[in-house]
């Protein structure tokens with residue numbers, strides 16, 4: 629792999645709450661190469677959005693490194709942080725909530741250019757028109773307000789806004805999860821086209837393994853704040869190593885063509901609380917194969933194939 633664009637090393641993020649400390653991330657390490665898409669998948673509450681906020685530096689980390697183009701930005705503040713902002717942009721799940729209802733689309737798209745002092749008025753407006761076209765919208769859209777747009781159009785605007793400053797990385801956090809199936813396919817194809825033409829890297833987050841597979845070069849699977857399996861897409865898909873990944877696949881049978889032939893792997897019980905994660909392997913309370921070793925000792929991430937990592941004693 630070429631030198632990573634974004635690299636997380638041993639990142640932990642703990643949220644103190646009245647009920648105790650939520651261990652949202654526990655020594656998470658991830659790399660994304662320039663132009664690459666890393667898919668991040670796992671159940672609700674496993675820490676995906678916290679990874680997104682760390683990558684965007686919207687939150688601090690308690691421990692570990694966050695490197696962008698080799699520079700550790702984990703503790704960057706003020707001007708140093710302002711300088712890295714244009715490099716990493718984000719598209720959220722709900723474009724209606726991320727667009728101000730009283731601001732025209734043109735104003736919303738121009739705002740990041742003004743904040744980062746790019747171009748004069750005419751140049752900024754030309755850029756707005758250019759980016760609207762690149763996401764498949766007519767430049768006339770600039771005079772409209774968010775409520776005049778469909779859900780799919782609003783998500784295209786959210787993508788356009790993320791593109792305005794020519795980022796190297798776009799973090800998509802459940803960016804298509806709220807869209808209807810047909811619109812979702814169009815937006816996913818737009819993201820793939822933009823990657824092709826602009827060479828953008830994505831951190832593509834979804835609870836839906838099928839969507840992650842469609843989009844990603846590599847896949848990382850998270851469980852209770854930890855990466856439990858990580859590797860090239862086809863390796864994770866066809867030579868699945870972690871029982872949790874297998875249960876995610878079997879929870880979405882349509883997602884996996886071979887699934888109908890596989891025995892269903894049904895997870896036992898609820899996801900445990902991140903306030904008090906299980907001892908040993910965090911997955912042992914829901915794993916049909918768990919042994920005494922799994923209950924007693926925490927597995928490390930092991931390399932079991934070309935760039936294919938798994939956190940399981942039994943794999």
Ligand code: ADP
Pocket residue numbers: 643644645650651652670671672673674675676677678679902
């Ligand atoms: P995901 O995006 O995978 O659903 P999150 O990263 O949003 O997961 O959350 C991971 C865990 O951290 C969850 O248990 C969540 O409740 C908790 N958490 C997230 N943000 C905060 C916060 N600001 N304060 C307290 N707990 C939080």
Ligand code: MG
Pocket residue numbers: 676677678801
């Ligand atoms: Mg989330």
